[in-house]
Amino acid sequence: MMTKKKPFTTGSGDVFVDLDFSEEESAGLNLKSVLFDTLQAALRSKSETQMELASKLKLPQPKISDIKNGKMSGFSIERIVNCLLRLDYEISVDAHPAEPGKRGRIVARSKTDQLVG
Numbered sequence: 001m002m003t004k005k006k007p008f009t010t011g012s013g014d015v016f017v018d019l020d021f022s023e024e025e026s027a028g029l030n031l032k033s034v035l036f037d038t039l040q041a042a043l044r045s046k047s048e049t050q051m052e053l054a055s056k057l058k059l060p061q062p063k064i065s066d067i068k069n070g071k072m073s074g075f076s077i078e079r080i081v082n083c084l085l086r087l088d089y090e091i092s093v094d095a096h097p098a099e100p101g102k103r104g105r106i107v108a109r110s111k112t113d114q115l116v117g
Contacts, residue, residue, distance in 0.1 A: 027106040028077070034108040035080045036072045042087050043067055057083045
């Protein structure tokens, strides 16, 4: 029996735009995902139990489990930033006008310097 090949569509390079989010929503979600990925990596590098991490981050233990399992919903950018600060992370932000003729965008980098945006 021959199987039919499914159609292949090349993405835009931005998963959130491909999922029909607006450019503005996509920019915010990309920033949030970089910060969340950094938080996940930070927690993976810690030897503390989830209860100890919950106490340090001032979160209920199930939220630590959510982070470790990649459940980003329920976490605002502000909440993620607060967690990173409680883990002694430095967060850098730089805002400036876009080059003439170009639209504004968010360019986010994680500690591994992977560029998003």
